[in-house]
Amino acid sequence: MTDERTQAAGGRPPLQPVIRPIAPDDAADIIAMSQEFAAYLRSLGDRAPLNFDTKAFRDAGFGPRRAFDGVIAFVDRKPAGYLLFHTGYDVDRSMRLIFIIDLWVRESMRRNGVGRALMAEAARIAREFGAAELVWCVFDPNRLAFNFYEGLGAERIRDLTWMSIPVEKL
Amino acid sequence: MNDGSGKKSDGSPVITSVTTADAGDIVAMWRDYVAYMQSIGDPSLFLFDEDSFLADGFGPNPAFEGIIARIDGQPAGYLLYHHSYDIDRAMRLLFIGNLWVAASARRRGVGRALIERIREIARDTNALHLVWGVYSENVLALDFYEGLGAARTENLVWMHMPVDPD
Numbered sequence: 001m002t003d004e005r006t007q008a009a010g011g012r013p014p015l016q017p018v019i020r021p022i023a024p025d026d027a028a029d030i031i032a033m034s035q036e037f038a039a040y041l042r043s044l045g046d047r048a049p050l051n052f053d054t055k056a057f058r059d060a061g062f063g064p065r066r067a068f069d070g071v072i073a074f075v076d077r078k079p080a081g082y083l084l085f086h087t088g089y090d091v092d093r094s095m096r097l098i099f100i101i102d103l104w105v106r107e108s109m110r111r112n113g114v115g116r117a118l119m120a121e122a123a124r125i126a127r128e129f130g131a132a133e134l135v136w137c138v139f140d141p142n143r144l145a146f147n148f149y150e151g152l153g154a155e156r157i158r159d160l161t162w163m164s165i166p167v168e169k170l
Numbered sequence: 171m172n173d174g175s176g177k178k179s180d181g182s183p184v185i186t187s188v189t190t191a192d193a194g195d196i197v198a199m200w201r202d203y204v205a206y207m208q209s210i211g212d213p214s215l216f217l218f219d220e221d222s223f224l225a226d227g228f229g230p231n232p233a234f235e236g237i238i239a240r241i242d243g244q245p246a247g248y249l250l251y252h253h254s255y256d257i258d259r260a261m262r263l264l265f266i267g268n269l270w271v272a273a274s275a276r277r278r279g280v281g282r283a284l285i286e287r288i289r290e291i292a293r294d295t296n297a298l299h300l301v302w303g304v305y306s307e308n309v310l311a312l313d314f315y316e317g318l319g320a321a322r323t324e325n326l327v328w329m330h331m332p333v334d335p336d
Contacts, residue, residue: 034257038258041258046258048258048259049258049259050258050259051258051259051260051261052257052258052259052260053260056260060255060260060262065295067253067254067255067262068255068257084255084257086252086253086254086255087233087252088233088234088252088254088265088267089226089233089234089250089252089267090267091200091218091234091250091267091268092204092207092214092215092216092217092218092268093214093215093216093217093218094217094218094219094222094226095217096226096233097233098333099254099265101254101255101256101257102257123333123334126333127333127334129231129233130231131233131333132332132333132334133330133331133332133333134330134331134333135328135329135330135331136328136329136330137326137327137328137329138326138327138328138329139325139326140325140326140327141325146327149329149331152331153331153332153335154329154330154331155329155330155331156327156328156329157303157327157328157329157330159212159305159306159307160303160304160305160306160328161303161304161305161306161312161322162301162302162303162304162322162323162326162328163301163302163303163304163312163315163320163321163322163323164263164299164300164301164302164320164321164323165299165300165315165318165319165320165321166298166299167289167292167293167297167298167299167300168298169318169319170285170286170289170300170318170319
């Protein structure tokens with residue numbers, strides 16, 4: 001708890017976030033927060049389809065063929081943020097990775113250390129998997145995200161061109 | 171003729187899933203890929219070896235999967251991948267971590283055959299897109315992928331961070 005954070009919250013002492021793994025019953029809370037995130041991205045000009053919903057959360061986040069895992073943060077027992085991830089690998093550097101595929105902290109819950117606590121939890125999970133790095137991508141106009149991640153010591157990957165192709169086009 | 175041993179004799183590539191027995195062949199081909207990457211100026215640390223292939227690709231908690239191409243039983247190329255997910259589009263993906271065709275096996279449809287098999291794997295796992303990163307100086311790769319119809323991802327910046335800073 002720093003003076004800076006206390007001041008930023010208008011004198012209110014920060015509340016300690018509580019973080020636990022996601023469960024199927026979190027679908028409504030996660031999707032409510034994810035829709036706030038989508039509205040924020042839209043406001044920055046993101047025109048990508050934003051289709052994540054409770055069915056997708058349950059289908060892809062649980063069961064024998066889960067595509068991602070995640071953690072949810074609570075402040076004062078209210079949903080405050082979440083982080084979704086999956087595992088991966090950097091062949092060249094021979095390094096296990098954790099890919100962060102979504103991270104959001106509710107605007108009303110900011111300045112309580114929720115984002116930092118979620119990233120610290122991702123780092124803990126990464127150590128457990130034997131991963132040496134966290135990787136993720138940021139929508140280019142999302143300056144708030146760059147400031148947050150660069151404040152944690154993250155760097156931009158500059159010498160790779162990212163590509164994709166729909167399977168149906170192959 | 172395919173006798174099921176990966177030893178068709180008509181010169182066309184045979185694709186199989188990698189097994190622990192492929193460690194030597196994969197890492198030998200990967201070293202040729204590294205020599206190529208270094209020749210075009212990639213300053214990365216290249217650390218993959220047989221131990222990491224075995225430790226990270228197999229066992230209870232594998233970090234990647236892969237396929238290998240052979241022509242007349244000889245290693246001709248490989249593709250390593252892992253599963254991924256795009257939250258915004260609510261879509262399963264396959265993330266290609268490494269693809270290489272041995273210089274001696276070029277122009278024999280090996281790259282195409284690897285892509286064809288990964289397409290089948292994508293269908294079997296409900297993945298709708300393939301994604302990957304290319305070293306920006308690697309014009310050969312950019313040309314190959316754009317020839318397949320792949321697009322460059324605009325307006326996303328990738329970031330990374332060590333779990334335990336030095």
